[in-house]
Ligand code: SF4
């Protein structure tokens with residue numbers, strides 16, 4: 001207690017509470033409006049690939065090692081930064097659709113390649129299977145797949161990976 005070390009530094013796994021504390025989580029009203037990127041990148045590292053990759057110029061980083069800041073109003077949830085981030089640390093979440101499902105877009109670098117219509121295992125940040133979801137979109141660039149899965153809304157902030165069983 002009282003060491004001041006954030007829990008993710010010990011576990012390697014960021015929590016939603018920590019993302020909120022660091023200002024990396026979009027506000028609820030933005031999440032309800034449409035797909036938006038969430039940079040789960042809490043370490044101050046000299047990287048700005050997301051900044052230069054965003055076609056909307058929605059991402060900025062202060063100085064050489066600041067955290068990525070997304071202008072939530074400029075972000076259109078396209079997923080380009082998801083494909084480009086070398087840390088596989090950016091996700092897109094869409095909580096705007098009525099009904100019981102949300103849409104989560106994750107980077108994926110394992111085989112077999114995902115296909116639209118596949119029902120895949122949904123993985124948490126810890127890599128635990130938390131449910132099943134259907135792939136609704138999948139595209140690949142430079143060996144990274146950008147995969148959008150339909151998930152129960154209550155798992156939208158939990159699902160951060162998939163596992164394609166064949
Ligand atoms: S999802 Fe698209 S618009 Fe949003 S920050 Fe990433 S690259 Fe930019």
Ligand code: SF4
Pocket residue numbers: 039040041047048049050051068084085086087088089090
């Ligand atoms: S590209 Fe990824 S690792 Fe690099 S600053 Fe952006 S979110 Fe962080």
